[in-house]
Amino acid sequence: MNKQLLIIFGLLIVFFSVLVGRAVYQVMDATPQLPKIAKDTNTLHIALITQELDTPFWDRVAQGAKQEAKKQGVAFEVTGAYAFDDSAFLDAMELAIHSKVDGILIQGLDNPRFKELAQVKAAYYGIPIITIANDVPVKDTLRKTYIGTDQVAAGQALGKHALQTLKKGDEVVVLMDEAKPYFERQRLKGLKRAFHRQGIEVIVRTTGHEQQQLVDSTQQLLNEHPTSDAFIMLNANYTNTVVQEISKRMRLSNFQLYTFDDGVDAEALLQSKKINALVTQQPEKMGQQGVKRLVDWLNGNEMPLKVAGYFTSFEIEEVGS
Template sequence: MKKLLFVTVFAGSLAALAATLYMMLTIDRGSLGASVGSPPASASERIVVISQEQGSYVMNEMQKGAREAAAIHGMRIDFSGAYRSNVGELLKQIDIAIASKVDGIIVEGVDRPDFARMVNKATEKGIPVITINSDAPGSLRKTYIGSDHYQEGILMGRHLAETLGGEGIVGVVTNADSSDTDQLRLRGLREALRTYPDVRLVFAAADAAKQQAGVQTDDMLNRHPGVAAFIGLPADSGKRIVAAADSRSKRSSRRVFMFDGSPQTEELIRSGAVQAGLSQHYEDMGKMSVDLLKRWLDGDRLPLSPSYFTPISVVTAAEAKEGAP
């Protein structure tokens, strides 16, 4: 009886040991398979694009390119930002992205210490930041993608001077809150006009300069009746400039130039109300920013260059009509 009991216990122990060994081998094989296999879909990289002006033509175009590139790379992408160039709201959106532990941030840059600190905070958390359309070179951003705004000023300045035959007073319509982009464009504009001493730039008085484009145009016409042309820095300000200039005299030959290539500006160019605009390829910026962020996350062909400039070109009536649907 005792012998039978011993055999039964011994056989049960062997069976339990065999079952344990089988489970251990199964788990090891499963772990090995997970380490060398493809990651689950839930592990895809998540990035966010943050803009200074949500819903604008510029941002819509950049989002289109970014969305297309993210789909190609299998990345999840979100969009957020401010609606009226509110830097405080922009910083808040970056902070939210950091707290959400996204894998990467693409953002329109602002060359200010508080913006640089927020970018640096993301970098310290291991989140790479790329600036797009406008830069923040004093921050730890990985690279900048967009137009060379200084070269925009040079390109438009030369075209403007040649159109005017090398002489004339040009009224500059500015943004109420002058941005780094504006300053770079103005630097380029002044540089280009150094070889045209008979072309002179004028600006609205201090109080008027804080107002919208039409008020600035009126002020310059009051103080400089001989203005031969206007050039607008604010996007989509062409209609207001044209309306203010026409209200004085439709028979005048004042020309209008824009640092903008939106559909509204192109329509004004086709109608002859605006002489030229500037094409900046925003969709390409969006696509390239996601491509380069993916390169950084993959550790592929690093380091990135400090900046990647997208093409710029002057848009005249001929180009606007050719590109019309």
């Protein structure tokens, strides 16, 4: 009798083990797969991650990076999110870390989860991170370096250009994201340096990045400051909406309008003479330099990298130039 009970008990264990194993398999099979890495373990693998896939500026960053990756003989992929989807962007960053790529080039995001992923998870796996175009404070992320425009200098140059038209007593409205990301704060710092002691009244306003929020913010600004002399958009992606809302109520020529070239419509707005000037950057150079610096670091050829970053050049492009 005892022997029969043991046999029955053993069969039950086997039965339940099969059920548990099948359930685990189904869960694992339904889980999104991490990016696959080629079997050649001698080849370095680098990922470029952006919040703005398929946009002119970031396509140019990717193009420069791809060309340098091919030259260096490293595997390269572009991933990220569309239209500033922070959650999808950070998920892509986490997947790249867990897939154990050798290095990451990334559009910096001044966000607690970004900082945790960079400072803890990437550091745990020994994956170096270089920020591209948009930087974040190094103390919060442990990023190796930054490749891109000196945003303080760019903001200051744009401010000095605006001063060629503005005069003492004029009013300038500066529009920035309500989250006040680091790269926008740097641009604002440069603007304020340019306008310091120039008799220019600088009005800084924030807005959400959703379309209706931008519309509402612009309308409110026009109601509160109808006689302002200039608008400066620190986030270039806001420019088209601001231009549309102004043109519904008054002439665009009533204002000087300035921004940067990393927005989807910025260059087209300049060419159509709907804005007066913008800061043009070198996205291809950013991508190329990013891959080169990362590969040099991974191969031990350049250690340490300059924490302050490697600045690419920029210039002010105005209507008719």
